[in-house]
Amino acid sequence: MHSVAILTISDLWVERGESDLLNGLSFSARSGDVVHITGANGAGKSTFFKALLGLLPILSGSMTFNGDSLTQQRQNFLNNTLYIGHSAGLNGALTVMENIRWYLPKCSEKIVEQALSELSLGAFAETQLHALSAGQVRRVALVRLWLSEQQIWLLDEPFTALDQGLISMLEAKMAAHVASGGIVILASHLPLAHLSYLQVEL
Amino acid sequence: MTYLSFFKAECLTLFRSKQRVVNALLFFVLVVVLFPLGIDPSADFLAPAAGGIIWCAAALSVVVSIESLYKESYADGTLTQLVVSGLSLPWLILIKVGVYWLAMMLPLLLLTPVFAQMLFLPSDSLLVLLATLLIGTPGLFLIGSIGAALTVSLKQGAMLMVLLILPFYFPIIIFSTAAIKAIQFGLPYGGLLALLAAISLLALVVAPVMTSLCIKASVR
Ligand SMILES: Nc1ncnc2c1ncn2[C@@H]1O[C@H](COP(=O)(O)OP(=O)(O)OP(=O)(O)O)[C@@H](O)[C@H]1O
Numbered sequence: 001m002h003s004v005a006i007l008t009i010s011d012l013w014v015e016r017g018e019s020d021l022l023n024g025l026s027f028s029a030r031s032g033d034v035v036h037i038t039g040a041n042g043a044g045k046s047t048f049f050k051a052l053l054g055l056l057p058i059l060s061g062s063m064t065f066n067g068d069s070l071t072q073q074r075q076n077f078l079n080n081t082l083y084i085g086h087s088a089g090l091n092g093a094l095t096v097m098e099n100i101r102w103y104l105p106k107c108s109e110k111i112v113e114q115a116l117s118e119l120s121l122g123a124f125a126e127t128q129l130h131a132l133s134a135g136q137v138r139r140v141a142l143v144r145l146w147l148s149e150q151q152i153w154l155l156d157e158p159f160t161a162l163d164q165g166l167i168s169m170l171e172a173k174m175a176a177h178v179a180s181g182g183i184v185i186l187a188s189h190l191p192l193a194h195l196s197y198l199q200v201e202l
Numbered sequence: 203m204t205y206l207s208f209f210k211a212e213c214l215t216l217f218r219s220k221q222r223v224v225n226a227l228l229f230f231v232l233v234v235v236l237f238p239l240g241i242d243p244s245a246d247f248l249a250p251a252a253g254g255i256i257w258c259a260a261a262l263s264v265v266v267s268i269e270s271l272y273k274e275s276y277a278d279g280t281l282t283q284l285v286v287s288g289l290s291l292p293w294l295i296l297i298k299v300g301v302y303w304l305a306m307m308l309p310l311l312l313l314t315p316v317f318a319q320m321l322f323l324p325s326d327s328l329l330v331l332l333a334t335l336l337i338g339t340p341g342l343f344l345i346g347s348i349g350a351a352l353t354v355s356l357k358q359g360a361m362l363m364v365l366l367i368l369p370f371y372f373p374i375i376i377f378s379t380a381a382i383k384a385i386q387f388g389l390p391y392g393g394l395l396a397l398l399a400a401i402s403l404l405a406l407v408v409a410p411v412m413t414s415l416c417i418k419a420s421v422r
């Protein structure tokens with residue numbers, strides 16, 4: 001199945017502080033693609049995600065979403081996107097369950113509980129986030145990822161603080177997501193073992 | 203995320219960290235109690251000054267507590283998630299400020315009659331005082347929200363933020379206390395309340411948009 005490109009990035013430059021980053025980054029992603037962005041610390045991986053989300057202005061180049069300029073389609077793009085950055089984006093004062101409820105109010109209780117136990121968080125459903133370990137917090141972010149319905153996943157270093165078993169599990173979930181027509185763009189220092197992907201070096 | 207689920211999460215978060223609201227209220231109580239002790243506890247002095255004392259205490263407790271409104275969410279990345287949620291950021295901000303306003307003003311409005319009694323404020327003036335608090339404090343919170351967003355990424359932004367927003371509090375405090383003085387002298391005060399309402403309405407329109415611009419500039 002070779003569909004049209006959903007997301008196209010061409011010749012992208014972003015200014016950050018004193019330096020210009022991304023070196024004219026170009027790639028395009030169709031549904032079913034995994035795009036793996038690599039690069040040294042400080043190369044601009046996180047900067048790229050922020051430019052994509054509209055958090056940073058771009059210096060030059062173009063980004064299109066479904067054929068239209070991404071800047072004009074921003075709202076539409078954000079509605080179809082789930083971004084998990086360096087910080088998990090979860091509220092420390094709320095419990096695991098309340099955090100999930102906040103992001104996914106329509107998800108049924110049963111499905112949430114199933115996902116929690118799949119990630120060995122079953123016993124922590126009513127625990128406040130700031131009483132969990134760093135890896136457990138990342139797991140909660142993954143529960144949110146798995147239960148969400150967005151087509152495009154933007155994952156900045158998703159393997160941080162995860163144990164080996166969970167890394168393979170996340171890869172499997174990414175494979176399932178793209179198999180059902182999703183797009184995954186991730187930045188990571190680890191090579192992906194069980195997935196075919198498009199690698200983009202910054 | 204929906205607006206409703208955000209509202210629920212905000213209420214829960216505030217309930218869990220009620221210390222913040224309690225501290226602000228405690229600050230309010232302390233200022234009101236210490237004032238007569240420090241200057242003059244007689245009814246002659248306090249009755250005309252009571253409105254001003256209560257208003258200054260309320261404004262101070264708002265300004266010191268609203269500084270941290272976005273700090274937590276900035277630190278844990280949830281602020282970024284709000285920006286990229288696809289929902290309208292000004293509306294989310296309005297919900298956040300609204301929840302905070304309710305949590306702080308409900309107890310404060312309940313405490314006010316007690317303190318008004320203590321400060322010998324006549325009961326017709328008390329009604330005007332409550333009206334000015336109800337109409338004027340949304341302006342305090344909304345303007346405070348801009349300052350909080352502006353300084354959210356600064357480590358020691360508290361002082362800067364107080365200096366930035368305090369001048370915008372002056373008209374609110376001046377009109378409120380003028381309305382309370384007006385009734386004590388038997389003068390009409392409706393116009394002053396209308397001015398207060400105008401300020402709060404203006405803040406209601408402008409502040410969420412300004413706050414969201416500041417937040418977008420600081421989460422990058
Ligand atoms: N808030 C900021 N303000 C100014 N410059 C920044 C800011 N954040 C990052 N930079 C600069 O931008 C460059 C790229 O940073 P970025 O976070 O995109 O790197 P990265 O590839 O994600 O690195 P890492 O692998 O460490 O996550 C860095 O050289 C850094 O100095």
Ligand SMILES: [Mg+2]
Pocket residue numbers: 045046047086156
């Ligand atoms: Mg990074």
